[in-house]
Amino acid sequence: MKMHLDCAQCFLKQAARTGRLLGCDESCLWDMVKGCGKILSQINHQLPPPQNAVSLYDMISEKTGLDDPFIDIKKESTKEVLSLYPELKEKIEGSTDPLEAAIRLSACGNVIDYGTSSSFDIKKELDKALEGHFSKWEYPDFVNRLNEASWILYLGDNCGETVFDRLLIERLKRPVKYAVRAGPIINDVTMEDAVDAGIDLVAQIVSTGCRAPGIILDWCSDEFQALFQSAPLVISKGQGNFETLTECGREIFYIFKLKCNVVADFLGLPLGSMFFGRP
Amino acid sequence: MKMHLDCAQCFLKQAARTGRLLGCDESCLWDMVKGCGKILSQINHQLPPPQNAVSLYDMISEKTGLDDPFIDIKKESTKEVLSLYPELKEKIEGSTDPLEAAIRLSACGNVIDYGTSSSFDIKKELDKALEGHFSKWEYPDFVNRLNEASWILYLGDNCGETVFDRLLIERLKRPVKYAVRAGPIINDVTMEDAVDAGIDLVAQIVSTGCRAPGIILDWCSDEFQALFQSAPLVISKGQGNFETLTECGREIFYIFKLKCNVVADFLGLPLGSMFFGRP
Numbered sequence: 106m107k108m109h110l111d112c113a114q115c116f117l118k119q120a121a122r123t124g125r126l127l128g129c130d131e132s133c134l135w136d137m138v139k140g141c142g143k144i145l146s147q148i149n150h151q152l153p154p155p156q157n158a159v160s161l162y163d164m165i166s167e168k169t170g171l172d173d174p175f176i177d178i179k180k181e182s183t184k185e186v187l188s189l190y191p192e193l194k195e196k197i198e199g200s201t202d203p204l205e206a207a208i209r210l211s212a213c214g215n216v217i218d219y220g221t222s223s224s225f226d227i228k229k230e231l232d233k234a235l236e237g238h239f240s241k242w243e244y245p246d247f248v249n250r251l252n253e254a255s256w257i258l259y260l261g262d263n264c265g266e267t268v269f270d271r272l273l274i275e276r277l278k279r280p281v282k283y284a285v286r287a288g289p290i291i292n293d294v295t296m297e298d299a300v301d302a303g304i305d306l307v308a309q310i311v312s313t314g315c316r317a318p319g320i321i322l323d324w325c326s327d328e329f330q331a332l333f334q335s336a337p338l339v340i341s342k343g344q345g346n347f348e349t350l351t352e353c354g355r356e357i358f359y360i361f362k363l364k365c366n367v368v369a370d371f372l373g374l375p376l377g378s379m380f381f382g383r384p
Numbered sequence: 385m386k387m388h389l390d391c392a393q394c395f396l397k398q399a400a401r402t403g404r405l406l407g408c409d410e411s412c413l414w415d416m417v418k419g420c421g422k423i424l425s426q427i428n429h430q431l432p433p434p435q436n437a438v439s440l441y442d443m444i445s446e447k448t449g450l451d452d453p454f455i456d457i458k459k460e461s462t463k464e465v466l467s468l469y470p471e472l473k474e475k476i477e478g479s480t481d482p483l484e485a486a487i488r489l490s491a492c493g494n495v496i497d498y499g500t501s502s503s504f505d506i507k508k509e510l511d512k513a514l515e516g517h518f519s520k521w522e523y524p525d526f527v528n529r530l531n532e533a534s535w536i537l538y539l540g541d542n543c544g545e546t547v548f549d550r551l552l553i554e555r556l557k558r559p560v561k562y563a564v565r566a567g568p569i570i571n572d573v574t575m576e577d578a579v580d581a582g583i584d585l586v587a588q589i590v591s592t593g594c595r596a597p598g599i600i601l602d603w604c605s606d607e608f609q610a611l612f613q614s615a616p617l618v619i620s621k622g623q624g625n626f627e628t629l630t631e632c633g634r635e636i637f638y639i640f641k642l643k644c645n646v647v648a649d650f651l652g653l654p655l656g657s658m659f660f661g662r663p
Contacts, residue, residue: 110400110413110414110417113396113400113417113421114393114396114397117392117393117396117424118393121389121392134389135389135427135429138389138392138424138427138429139424139425139426139427140425141421141424142392142420142421142422142423142424142425142426142427143421143422143425144421145396145417145418145420145421145424146418146419146421146422146425147418147421148414148417148418148421150414150417
């Protein structure tokens with residue numbers, strides 16, 4: 106999925122919002138705007154937004170001098186959702202269909218923006234999760250594919266959300282390889298973050314070999330590309346993975362919330378709705 | 385009033401919106417985004433937004449090869465509001481206080497964005513105009529100043545709106561000098577546009593000597609600067625003039641709609657409300 110004009114404005118918003126989140130003063134925030142302007146002046150709009158976002162977050166790291174600007178936010182959101190783990194597990198196990206409940210909660214995990222929301226918001230979202238509106242819901246097909254699959258490749262997304270992934274993986278009852286970013290970018294999950302969430306207890310954690318906040322296959326390691334092509338079933342979390350995989354040619358079951366108009370328009374589905382299935 | 389971070393996003397929006405208005409294809413629209421990115425990468429955020437906007441609209445002219453990209457829109461909006469002139473004049477003359485009615489309608493003239501709205505919208509706005517909400521309304525003070533003033537400097541803003549200015553000038557009952565931009569920029573009024581609206585029938589049209597969509601005194605001609613300093617009363621239309629004159633030190637009666645959050649927050653007044661008076 107290539108860049109939309111609105112993505113350019115979103116890049117500027119992300120630069121300013123991230124700067125504020127990191128406590129930058131006004132002069133530093135303007136440095137970020139200027140840095141983002143330079144990136145936009147040279148942008149290749151044929152690429153997916155998460156691919157261009159790598160330069161954006163590199164620029165933010167450079168201006169702030171922080172290699173992993175979101176580290177505290179990542180640790181905190183993992184800790185926060187981990188504290189809800191027993192309650193979430195009980196909710197899933199008490200459901201008529203625990204696998205379905207785990208998928209719905211996992212989509213809910215993508216709803217929450219851990220960079221900005223409070224624990225109150227997370228709990229509120231959880232209460233709504235099992236009744237949340239899915240504009241795409243391919244559960245029966247997924248169950249068929251799952252029954253045929255000897256193992257699953259699960260593409261991770263954000264920290265905190267990882268705990269919901271862990272709960273879903275526990276219900277898949279199959280060996281799972283859980284793919285993480287090769288290095289820190291935004292609040293995306295890395296090897297260390299996945300271990301913090303206890304993913305190592307339920308899956309084998311593998312690196313994509315690439316630091317982008319999505320799956321840019323050309324930039325991924327040969328090992329990961331081989332896994333991606335050979336996996337009997339792929340589950341992908343979040344918009345970033347979706348945006349970068351729309352042209353990949355293989356079947357993927359995506360789980361995400363439609364968080365922006367560009368993706369909602371691309372799919373022809375309502376903004377804010379949740380997606381589970383194949384486009 | 386200096387640039388706010390949100391103005392950077394607004395510049396990108398203006399570039400894309402203007403490109404679409406001019407019928408640019410996607411490749412040309414991305415050229416505009418890149419051009420705007422370059423401007424943002426070098427921006428002086430200490431300057432008022434309309435001062436930086438000059439580079440933005442110069443870039444748009446360069447990319448489209450059009451010296452006056454808005455000429456058709458300007459001609460059309462002037463023609464459209466001129467066709468309402470008899471009805472507007474009757475409305476004013478039938479009011480209990482025709483001067484007050486002319487000021488309210490003149491603010492209404494600033495409400496309408498001629499670049500995007502249809503004639504239906506203009507008529508709808510007019511029906512609401514005389515009951516519109518002013519968050520600042522210094523009418524009694526204005527009448528006192530008007531009674532003492534031997535002549536008035538009136539700072540014009542957009543085409544179409546000019547016809548409302550003409551109706552207000554007719555009620556001022558004083559000699560008026562009507563200031564216009566020295567050359568085309570956005571849909572701002574130039575000498576030729578003012579004549580199209582019949583301003584020459586009620587005032588002496590003078591150039592600011594500057595093409596910015598605001599009054600950058602340092603860039604204005606010596607003649608205009610002298611007029612500005614010596615005028616017994618100054619009336620200024622629109623946000624662009626306001627944004628560039630906040631530090632000028634002289635008393636000005638502004639008439640405009642608060643069209644963006646940056647200006648609304650600067651004044652501490654509600655977005656969308658109308659302003660008549662001194663800040």
